[in-house]
Amino acid sequence: MDVVTLIWLYILGLVRWLLKEAPLQVINFIRSLPTLIPELLKWLWDFIWFNFKPLAQIIVIPGLAFILLFAMIAVWFERKFLARAMLRIGPYYCGKRSGWLQVIADFLKLFFKEFVIPDDAEKALFLAAPVLLPTIPALAITLIPFDSNWVLFDAGGLSLPVFLAIAGLAPVIPIFAGWAANNKYTIIGSFRTAYLYVSGEIPLVICAAASALLAGSLDLVEIVEAQRPLWFAIPQFIGFLVFFVGLILEAERTPFDVPTAETELVIGWRTEFSGVLFGFTMMAEYVSFLGWTLLFIVLYLGGYLGPSLLGVPLYDHIFWMLLKLAVVVVIVVLIRTVYPRLRLDQTLRLGWNYLMPLSLLNLFLTLILKWGLMI
């Protein structure tokens, strides 16, 4: 039999099934509905009941609601704080109190604006990039422990390397986005991103390795538990500082916002994004900032541990994590009001000439400390 005959036979069979069998099956299905619906509901109820905690984690913390809420609150706070410094009216007073209405107005504006796709752009990649951008740091956030048994994705004692691996993917997307937009400013901006990540990420990884070495584990929960007597910010003081600078660099915030420098490159690799696509890239900046800040808190500021008074640690709770997050965010926003932007070469010099040797020194000191403790 040749292929054409086979196709004809298949179509004929399909028609026969539609005429003879299909109505019967539909009738059977409708008859069984009264018994089926309660079963379905029960299954759903059981699913929710037995998986209540992971579902809550996915939806609330550290899942969607937390990330979106963080982005909104961080934007609101940053704009209000800057408005105070800039003597601006809108973001400071809008909505009678505390400028909350300005965030919503901006969100609505971005959401309902027409977005333009340039004629010469690589359309699929251009549309995919803004969606992928916040996703990668959000994936990394699932590895962060918010309590000793509040980890969304338990990587089985390898959570630190997995976090670094996922976060290491992040700069690929801006490079693709800049290339896909097919604009000269975006190209320059995306290559700046690549340079910046290389100079910033290596010191970060070395610092994280030193922390893991001191804790004797690659599991983030165990790293936090190892900080019960003393937060690592003190024995790893150099690493603490280097990681702080590195996280600002990784999150592309002032004074290292080189790839999206407004006065130089319009807005860098984001130039061609408009409307809701631009909104996604804005959110991605905050999500990536959130991811690195949470890792910073876990590695150096004792994660979910409360401050210990006279050797007695206070009640461990997710509250401490959020409080520390707020403090770090306020400090980083404060930095934005004080410093101008560094040039690309100055940023790279900072990364390779200062952060890199300091992080190696930190690793070396940690080795000596560990060796001393073992003896």
Added chain:
Amino acid sequence: MSEPEVKPEVMRISWGPQHPMSGQTRILIDVDGEVVRRIIADIGFTHRGIEKILENRTFIQGIVPIERMVMADTANIALGYVQAVEEALGIEVPERAKWIRSLICEMGRINSHLYAFGLQVECTGYFPAVFLWTTVDREVLLDLFEKLTGARWSYSFFIPGGVRADLPEGFRDEVKRAVKYLRRRFQDYWDAMVENPLFEMRNRGVGVLSREDAIRLGATGPVLRGSGVDMDVRKDEPYAAYGDLDFKVITEKEGDCLARLKVRFHEIEQSLNIMEQIADEIPGGPVRTKVPLFPRSKPGVEALSRVETSRGELGVHIFTDGGLKPYRVKINSPTLRNMYVFERLAELDRVLVADLPVVLYSIDPWYLDCDR
């Protein structure tokens, strides 16, 4: 403008007019990675034919269009034109009017330098606060202008034969109060911005223009004085009341963007001193001599006036043919001369893409002044 050919190893970017920092002009840059190999300024992009317009206005009507050249610094520009008209028509100016002119010119200079300072600081990547602070501080001066001239922005206050009105009552005290306020603010700016190490990193050694090059390329104003050349028309050929006033010509040796910023900064301090001196020592007397509404010129008179505006030396050259209107007005504007310097800076010094806005705003461009 015919665009020069692009070499294969560079990428040409049209830097403006669709760019947050370019202003209403078009600058083509050839970049090789991060390094700017060549700058081509599209001079004439905003040409408005002010010189031609002046030929079709009577001498007094001409004051209004010429003020449109530089809105932030209208006093100095208008003074250049008015002085040339006075020379062409042979009009004497009373002493008190000259002092009032100097006062307004210095206030205009501060106004313009504040704008330039705010923009250059913003270019280094400060969030736009500093620019807004300088804009708010400018209000003090604008209020004074309003009280004196009736307009906050383009006050056609200078006329051939003097100024339109005398100082209002209590104006001298208000000037002193404004000077006191601005001095306090400038101390803040100096501490917060100029002494910030990161700000210094962005500005020191960027866009260096040596003394020889500055003279050779014909730089003027703060750009020239930032390269260590002691030249200021107010000192060299005193006009208005500058012969009787005590002030210093500010120079800096380095010739980089920071030096130009510092020159502007110290010039503001000198201007504040001058304002105080004028408020204390202004002589009495009339503020204008009588001039007919449509003064008729003598045929074949040439008049040239040089004025130090906030961007540099402005020359206004008037030819008359005996009519009610000037036969030809030639304006030599400071920004045009500095734009040529800016174009050459990519060859004289290594300019990166990130430095480009800083270098551009360190010469304080005003494109309408450049293209007239």
